[in-house]
Amino acid sequence: MPKFEYAPAPESRAIVRIEKSYGLFIDGAFTRPKATFPTINPADETVLAEVSQAGPKDVDKAVAAARRAYEGVWGRMSGAERGKYLFRIARILQERAREFAVLETLDNGKPIKETRDVDVPIAAAHFFYHAGWADKLEYAGLSASGADVPRPHGVVGQVIPWNFPLLMLAWKIAPALATGNTVVLKPAETTPLTALLFAEVCQQADLPAGVVNIVTGDGRTGQALVEHPDVDKIAFTGSTEVGKAIARSIAGTSKKATLELGGKAANIVFDDAPIDQAVEGIIGGIFFNQGQVCCAGSRLLVQENVHDQVVAKLKRRLATLRVGDPMDKNSDLGAINSKAQLDRITSLVEAGVAEGAERWSPECALPAKGYWFPPTVLTGVSQTHRVATEEIFGPVLSVLTFRTPQEAVAKANNTAYGLSAGVWTEKGSRILWMADQLRAGVVWANTFNRFDPTSPFGGYKESGYGREGGRHGLEAYVTTAPATLTGAVR
Amino acid sequence: MVTVSTTTRTAQDLTAQARDVLGVSRLTNHALTSWLHGLPGVDQVGCEARAAALGTRSVKTTSKAWAIDTAIGMIDLTTLEGSDTVGKVRSLCAKALVPDALDPRTPRPAAICVYGDMVATAKAALGDSGIHVAAVATAFPSGRASMAVKLADTRDAVEAGADEIDMVIDRGAFLSGDYLTVFNQIAEVKQACGAAHLKVIMETGELVTYDNVRRASYLSMLAGGDFIKTSTGKVQPAATLPVTLIMLEAVRDWRELTGVQVGVKPAGGIKTTKDAIKYLVMVSEVAGDDWLSPEWFRFGASSLLNDLILQRQKLTTGAYSGADYVTID
Numbered sequence: 001m002p003k004f005e006y007a008p009a010p011e012s013r014a015i016v017r018i019e020k021s022y023g024l025f026i027d028g029a030f031t032r033p034k035a036t037f038p039t040i041n042p043a044d045e046t047v048l049a050e051v052s053q054a055g056p057k058d059v060d061k062a063v064a065a066a067r068r069a070y071e072g073v074w075g076r077m078s079g080a081e082r083g084k085y086l087f088r089i090a091r092i093l094q095e096r097a098r099e100f101a102v103l104e105t106l107d108n109g110k111p112i113k114e115t116r117d118v119d120v121p122i123a124a125a126h127f128f129y130h131a132g133w134a135d136k137l138e139y140a141g142l143s144a145s146g147a148d149v150p151r152p153h154g155v156v157g158q159v160i161p162w163n164f165p166l167l168m169l170a171w172k173i174a175p176a177l178a179t180g181n182t183v184v185l186k187p188a189e190t191t192p193l194t195a196l197l198f199a200e201v202c203q204q205a206d207l208p209a210g211v212v213n214i215v216t217g218d219g220r221t222g223q224a225l226v227e228h229p230d231v232d233k234i235a236f237t238g239s240t241e242v243g244k245a246i247a248r249s250i251a252g253t254s255k256k257a258t259l260e261l262g263g264k265a266a267n268i269v270f271d272d273a274p275i276d277q278a279v280e281g282i283i284g285g286i287f288f289n290q291g292q293v294c295c296a297g298s299r300l301l302v303q304e305n306v307h308d309q310v311v312a313k314l315k316r317r318l319a320t321l322r323v324g325d326p327m328d329k330n331s332d333l334g335a336i337n338s339k340a341q342l343d344r345i346t347s348l349v350e351a352g353v354a355e356g357a358e359r360w361s362p363e364c365a366l367p368a369k370g371y372w373f374p375p376t377v378l379t380g381v382s383q384t385h386r387v388a389t390e391e392i393f394g395p396v397l398s399v400l401t402f403r404t405p406q407e408a409v410a411k412a413n414n415t416a417y418g419l420s421a422g423v424w425t426e427k428g429s430r431i432l433w434m435a436d437q438l439r440a441g442v443v444w445a446n447t448f449n450r451f452d453p454t455s456p457f458g459g460y461k462e463s464g465y466g467r468e469g470g471r472h473g474l475e476a477y478v479t480t481a482p483a484t485l486t487g488a489v490r
Numbered sequence: 491m492v493t494v495s496t497t498t499r500t501a502q503d504l505t506a507q508a509r510d511v512l513g514v515s516r517l518t519n520h521a522l523t524s525w526l527h528g529l530p531g532v533d534q535v536g537c538e539a540r541a542a543a544l545g546t547r548s549v550k551t552t553s554k555a556w557a558i559d560t561a562i563g564m565i566d567l568t569t570l571e572g573s574d575t576v577g578k579v580r581s582l583c584a585k586a587l588v589p590d591a592l593d594p595r596t597p598r599p600a601a602i603c604v605y606g607d608m609v610a611t612a613k614a615a616l617g618d619s620g621i622h623v624a625a626v627a628t629a630f631p632s633g634r635a636s637m638a639v640k641l642a643d644t645r646d647a648v649e650a651g652a653d654e655i656d657m658v659i660d661r662g663a664f665l666s667g668d669y670l671t672v673f674n675q676i677a678e679v680k681q682a683c684g685a686a687h688l689k690v691i692m693e694t695g696e697l698v699t700y701d702n703v704r705r706a707s708y709l710s711m712l713a714g715g716d717f718i719k720t721s722t723g724k725v726q727p728a729a730t731l732p733v734t735l736i737m738l739e740a741v742r743d744w745r746e747l748t749g750v751q752v753g754v755k756p757a758g759g760i761k762t763t764k765d766a767i768k769y770l771v772m773v774s775e776v777a778g779d780d781w782l783s784p785e786w787f788r789f790g791a792s793s794l795l796n797d798l799i800l801q802r803q804k805l806t807t808g809a810y811s812g813a814d815y816v817t818i819d
Binding site: 278 | 533535536537540551557739771775779
């Protein structure tokens with residue numbers, strides 16, 4: 001029997017230069033590295049670089065630099081001029097796309113084909129999109145006609161997660177800069193490197209000093225940034241637990257906030273769905289980025305009369321997924337980002353099995369070193385099981401069934417979250433009805449996990465508040481209240 | 491699983507088997523329509539995205555060498571022109587026998603594909619080489635002729651020694667919903683083929699939608715086709731990756747349903763090694779490695795062979811030779 005084996009096709013890591021250690025990026029320059037901690041490659045546990053733990057004083061300097069840049073340059077600059085910088089950053093991201101893709105894969109563990117085809121191109125697209133808004137904010141419908149034109153808040157503190165390090169940076173920085181704010185951004189503890197490479201891009205683009213500041217560190221750094229009195233607005237993407245803590249800490253202050261938190265999305269497959277494409281959508285929904293996606297389709301709700309057929313096709317397809325070296329261009333699944341995350345996935349799956357779910361994974365050899373979890377399907381899951389209610393944030397699909405559209409809606413909405421949902425049916429009217437009924441920020445119809453800078457993204461309930469992307473995403477970064485003494489002129 | 495015999499060849503037997511598969515007592519247009527329209531739909535965007543994603547597989551070094559040799563062995567080397575002559579067909583056969591004079595280890599294509607009147611010439615030129623002769627028949631490429639003419643065309647080619655018959659379906663009947671006519675024609679041609687293998691050309695460029703491609707694939711398999719084939723090469727678009735994806739899903743699911751394995755042949759427009767490798771990736775990942783042999787997968791192509799040979803030379807010698815170092819047929 002002939003067998004088509006793909007020879008190893010590793011992307012070269014020579015294209016990207018990784019320093020031994022990194023300082024913080026404050027006021028347009030890198031500080032000397034100090035109080036460093038290692039950032040590792042989760043695929044083989046090797047140390048990639050040492051990065052600095054920013055303390056409260058460092059955060060203070062970064063916020064002060066952002067304030068000076070806001071009041072001295074950026075807040076006064078015309079929208080058209082700001083747009084030029086954003087266009088320049090977008091183009092540099094495209095030119096250096098391969099560097100970013102390789103670095104992101106090394107630091108995060110996700111496959112190179114995803115960083116190459118998704119993370120980096122969409123990050124550049126966000127800068128292009130928001131560059132276009134910079135000189136058109138008056139016409140974005142952000143303020144009532146005749147009212148003041150929208151103005152920036154000032155200094156924005158941004159804290160981003162490890163699952164899409166560069167892309168979340170772009171989601172945060174592009175709209176902030178387009179609207180005239182300056183930024184202090186803290187990347188995730190385990191994935192700081194592409195943010196630091198982005199700092200180089202800011203230098204390359206001649207962005208005025210202090211407009212973008214990057215402070216690395218763990219949760220303490222994030223807390224210092226969030227609690228800093230001179231930060232006007234917080235933008236956070238991450239866990240619901242930390243999001244709640246942020247909401248508590250800024251309560252009673254004048255700080256604005258947008259929080260993009262967890263999810264437990266239902267991917268709903270009706271019996272009249274295009275089954276082969278639905279199977280692809282289920283796979284893309286939960287195994288993209290090893291399922292470490294806040295909007296992942298982690299709950300498959302399949303109509304009971306096609307359950308067996310869908311699960312059989314799903315398992316056959318899963319057997320063709322290639323799990324392994326994230327740098328190999330043919331890898332479909334890479335490594336889990338950290339030991340802590342791997343432990344969390346492992347314990348939740350064990351809890352699911354203990355509660356009666358049936359666990360299945362295809363035959364796949366996992367590398368000996370690094371943090372790996374096989375693609376996993378849990379069947380026989382009930383709404384009461386932990387694996388049906390808690391966010392696993394890993395390559396684990398919980399399969400539930402429903403009988404009628406009403407039951408599908410009830411089960412899909414029966415969650416503390418509300419970030420996204422998917423509907424698979426050939427019936428257009430049902431898609432519209434479902435989209436109307438589902439309490440989720442994004443509803444995908446006959447597709448899943450599609451992202452575009454023009455489309456607002458955000459959640460209901462414990463998935464957070466505020467929207468990112470599109471015209472709606474601009475709202476979070478402007479105010480139409482009368483100018484204060486500290487607010488610079490537009 | 492419905493049991494379907496693979497040896498049966500008469501039209502009556504095929505109709506009886508079809509009744510079995512459908513679970514009906516009489517094979518009617520109504521029964522066929524219910525069955526074909528009950529197949530799951532195809533979402534165009536999702537189908538094309540899947541095909542494009544498979545096209546990004548990186549096939550290098552040893553796997554590329556394996557893929558090139560496998561692809562060469564799957565080619566139906568084709569000439570289907572009004573200007574075909576005995577000389578042209580003999581020359582094409584000589585090319586099939588010695589694809590690359592610089593490297594005798596180069597595999598030979600699976601078959602030569604010609605019009606019916608050239609079958610005897612091709613047979614004589616190929617001798618006992620094992621390379622098959624395929625003939626297009628049934629008023630190729632339009633299929634616009636009476637059934638008597640189509641059957642006569644088929645028998646003529648078989649009697650001249652054709653090992654394989656590439657027939658066209660009646661797209662007019664298909665598009666007007668007369669599935670029974672399409673079924674009957676395929677079944678009768680299959681009977682006329684005798685021992686020759688039947689490839690059923692659906693001319694997907696005229697069927698247009700993926701739903702139609704899926705239905706035509708099932709109808710062709712139900713009526714006894716040994717292969718389902720995309721195109722005549724005379725209509726644009728000819729073979730595409732998404733259309734072939736739908737057909738590969740169909741043969742995969744058909745084997746699950748009936749136990750019978752049916753082959754797939756994309757034809758027309760596949761010109762480069764890169765394209766051919768994308769198809770092989772798709773065969774492997776969608777239908778499975780069982781289909782990765784000339785018995786179950788073919789390329790209908792003419793210029794593809796020389797590009798494969800050029801790439802093969804590059805892999806063996808480390809340098810590109812150029813178009814003048816491979817022989818035109």
